[in-house]
Amino acid sequence: MALKEINTSADSKKSELIQNINKGLAAGIISLNTDQSKITYHCFRDYSTSFKNPEEKVRASYFSELVLTYQYPVKRINLEVTVPRRTPEDRADIIVYEDDECLSSYLVVECKKEGITDAEYKQAIEQTFGNANSMRAKYAAVVAGNTRTAFDAAGFKPSERERNVIADIPVKYGKAPKYKFIKGDKAKDLKTVSRDDLISALEKCHDTVWQGGKLAPTTAFDEVSKLLFCKMKDEKDGTKKGQPYRFQCGTHETASEVAERIDEIYQEAKKQDEEVFKEDIRLEPKVIYSVVEHLQGLALNKTDLDTKGVAFEKFMVDYFKGKMGQFFTPRPIIDFAVKLLQPMHDDLVIDPSCGSGGFLLSVLDTVRHDAEKDYDEQEAYDIWHNFAKKNLYGIEINDQIARICKMNMIIHDDGHTNVISTDSLTFLKDIKELHKGFTKDRFSLLLANPPFGAVVKSAEKEKKYLDQYKLGEGRQNQKTEILFIERCIDFLKPGEGRMGLVLPDGILTNSSLQYVREVLLERCVITAIISLPQFAFSHFGAGVKSSLVFARKKAKDEVVEDYPIFMAMAEKIGYDATGRDDANELPDILEQYRQFQAAPDFFV
Template identity: 45%
Template sequence: MYDLTDRQRGLIAMGIKEKLVKVEDGRIYYLIQKKSYDFTDPEEHVRAVTYIELVMKYKYPPHRIDFEITPPRREPKLPADIVVYKDDYKEKPFIVVECKATSSKADWEVAKREGLGNANLLLSEWLLVVCGEEEAVYYVKDRPSLAKLEEFRRAELPIAYGNVPRYKYKKGGEVFEELRKTTLNELDNKFSRCHDIIWEGGKRDPAEAFDEMSKLMFAKIYDEKFTKVGEYYRFQVGTNEDAFTVAKRIKELYKEVQEKEPEVFKEDIKVSNEIIYEVVKVLQDVSLTKTDLDAKGRAFERFLGKVFRGEFGQFFTPREIVDFMVKFIDPDYTELVIDPACGSSGFLLYSIKHIMEKASKEYNEDTSKEIVWEFSHRNVFGIEINDRIARIAMMDMVIHEDGHTNIECNDALEDYENFDPRKDIKPNKYHVLLTNPPFGARIKASVKPYFKKYELAKNEKGKIKNSEMSEILFIERCLDLIKPGGRMGIILPDSAFTNKRYIGVVNFILSKARVLAVISLPQHAFIPFGSMAKTSILFLKKLKDDEKVGDYPIFMAHVEKIGYDATGRPDRNDLPKVLEEWEKFKQDPAKYPLNKEISPELWFAKVMFSQLGNKLDVEAYGREYMEILERIMELEAKGFTVLTLEDVTKAIFPGISPSKDDYVTDERNGIPIIKTGSVIKVRDRIGIIDWQKLSYVSRDKYGKSKKFLQKYDILVQSVAHSKDYIGDKVAIVDNALVDTRPTLALSKFLIVRPNPKKVNPYYLFLYLSSEYGQRQFKHYIRGMTAEIYEFDLKNLLVIVPPKDEQDRIAENFLKTLAEIFKLKDELRLCKEKLTHEFNKILS
């Protein structure tokens, strides 16, 4: 009913037991004071807990405590939430308390201003400000101004009007002395406040500020872990301690951290004593080791996203995608996991979290903890080239209490002998690899000696290229790292799947691994993190030695909703639905449908390995294509002949690509060329060549071309600025003039030359214009600027009915075509007649 933290719930229970309070019907009754207030108000939770602490922890008599006390002359009237008096008559205020529900920066400012105003008017000696679960104590007897209030801060209130203790927080102390667990939102708020303090309003680079914050957080965690029971924590501000004293102690603490973890931070703390002092004040009351692992991990992720979204955005993979990929690949307890481009170590941390959840369901608590410790310290490995990001990865791992020493700061593409031998990074070792490698960086052979050792650094003739994109070499390194039978999930730009020049890369992948799944991510997946690249996730299983691959099904998914939009704001997340479908697919691939559309934003496909060719892009296997493929398979099962386009043609080739200077205006000295504007689209992609709209190219240059058209050649528009216009115009060369006057076509067309012995040319023309041809054209599109190529188009499936049926279809078309030409001539005559009449009137 009431949204209380565990600590608040425990203290309220204590107050009820001691008959200080009673909670009933949404109200809290303060039994000694005989007052009641609305307990559904979160601020009342804070006041109630503070009251109980004043009585139980600080030993103040409850009959000397009152609520809602308005000081004289206070305008506007802003009563003090709690006042503790020195006397039984409640005439001498000793402590004024101001409470707020949350610990936002704005709440702190308002609480301090209102609280100090009341304390001064009531002539109180002490001010206690409590925001959410955070508190600050001030000795205000000398009436400090608001601007100087922080100079009067103390570690703790006096107990029963006595002397102030030097330190407050003690390991293994009473419930009031021990550090408390915190929540996701409060920790998020504290991290941001610390960073703002260190950043100093822009005086430091955000990444440099984070470096300094990491050093202090390391010191904090070290203090929590290694302070002995019964001793006071060192990471706190004692009463009357100045910045120099606190900073000196924290720097000594950090020196111990450096000695224990020399690889994590090699540099000393650089920020001023005053900044250290302020950060310690923010973090001193909470425990980073006790706080829920998921809460502190998510708070750290949020914080990283805010700090590094710009310059370092490429090093961070969104939590929604990381979580999805880990669950999809499903690492097991004993498996070794590596991320060779680990960034902030998201995949490693979520793998640990996955094992933690798995173990908690299958084993008792002690065994589960042992399994998680073993996995997190011995089974996860990361490589990160950027030293600053590598430190962040280690910090993230430490926050999650795991083995950060397995992070190597190095170039993952380096020769294995150049890795730290203690990490033992080597090929064929890891069971699971999850990664989001860097995109778009070009690696040059002249700069990196290791370049020439990569198979994908060679061209189709086996010669070393001058350079290659980093993501391409990463594919090879990743496949090399996992052991035979090992699994990997890798995020890649779609260009690695679709570009013509990367066909060899796809063939390389297919020769080394079995494709488990391909998941197409939306265009906006990485926009909030500084990248516009359209990406997909490729899941692979490395082939075992001498493993022979037969035909097998591949799971594909297209997903648009992934938990956030292009601005980073929360949105629906369909990735869990993709996981559900993957489980169904695994249970019985044979029964899984070829195509399953939940909505245009979420659909699935089952593609057989034999259907892949060398196309791994999910968009090629959309509903329209898969439906046509299913129809063709059904017709084949009913006895229809199905052949490839290559089977029924003599040749398939592109037209020519003349330069601007190759065109001539003199028809007599030029060679006719059909351009896209020369083809008039009649209807439904069917085109007719307008022989009056030809251009001409130089006879001297193209007179000996081997691409002259022949009668019955079919022209297919193969290049366009948009996928929608591929195959938009399909025309047949039906003019016998091409036999007497050589004619060419522009390279925006693919020329399909039918074999009349295998297929009627007019039937093939109509087939390619129909949805059976058009949907297959869309499947074969490559590149971000749409294009289809002859080496793909040759695989297009053609339903070939008996010869007499083809001839009948062709004859009907020719009759229709003749009627079209007749109507076209009549229309031309009408236009000429109308023009003549107008001219006659005008004259």
């Protein structure tokens, strides 16, 4: 019995490749055996082959498109055709013919698996041209997953590889379109993508920009972010309805022409938002052209926020882990801390060491999901968008990571305007000069994973730098994590401001640091302490034993008698020492904390 739909995971089913294969199966133009090990194409001749190769899935997907989308007769398509006059002998993956006898070649297609290198892609183009020229075909196409290039093979010299690029192959022997993607056109608008497709596209973009080490990895990431910025700008308000999107490659356009148009989008965006990117795009036109090919068909703005958020986070974490691991807090720890503190849409939220924005974005996601659950669609949209723009604040000392945080927030539909790059431990008046929103005693919610281990030396700082802190007064040097505790308390609103901090266990246990604990207890009510395992941050490049400390800032003259503190030890936190998925005790600990909140005396 042949399968009518390919068996795969829920998220993979959303990918365009899988959707196309399922359409082909439903139409009966391809079939699979029961264990999906073998595929049969029902075309000019029935052709059966193994379905285990990733390349075969790409061919099955594009074959289905040729018949169902581009309307080529299935009996005029043949596969694995021996190409004459090729040495060594070669076979064309797919050929579309102009006649029922399949003698006059119209389109030659080469299919490659998703994620091949740029060098491999160029090699595939040469292979396709060799086949197309030998078969005297009018058109040629290379398909590598979601990256595609089509060519007018007959109207140009055999050596041409730029001017003969077309936006897309013709529909049903028609004319090649000037542009493939038109805003607001139901048939030609951009499509939303699955998480897997988006991750793959981002990885391909980075590999293209990185150029095998030609650019520094962090520079390459910056450049990819600039082009993503252009892509989202074009989708949002850079192209009018009914017009071709500007972020795409048109028929017979050179790399320089495409790069020039992308730079126009970038310069417009820079004028509107100078704080995200200050430098121009620093890539060669051919590199920009390749990135546009990877991204042009994806509807980033329409793709749901959870998909975009997870994809962009995976892209960042996979890339920076080990290089800049200190700027990333693992997702299970972030989500636990945010859920415990229960952010509301009227909270004013700050992360004074925000890194790539993990805590801020988790808070935003929580507020968004709550709004979508409790209000109608437009009300919910207004609530969380206003929250993103007006209620989220972040400080990041590393300028490049601050830009990544802003980009991360733009991917999530905004909230980047209140992220600044400066030293959170500097004088509050200096921070306020950069952005008037960063004032003392203002915020109702604070989450942070402060930098550990660095030492602030009085001799290296301006006068009275340490003296602005009770925990630094009269000292020649002090650890950053200790000063951060006091600065975090300073930012909180008296009486109601609550916070969650990742702190090294030494602050909670070392007898020499008793004075630090006294300041914390003097100014705050400790609500919970959750001990994390030694490996909690090890695969991010930090191995200090840490705990999550939750507290509320006392009102000015508030006196609190002895009170119970919720304490727990988490041994399983969703991943192991190598970063692989593992059991997670944090949801159970959260449930126990809720019970403690409801009846604290019961736990004493």
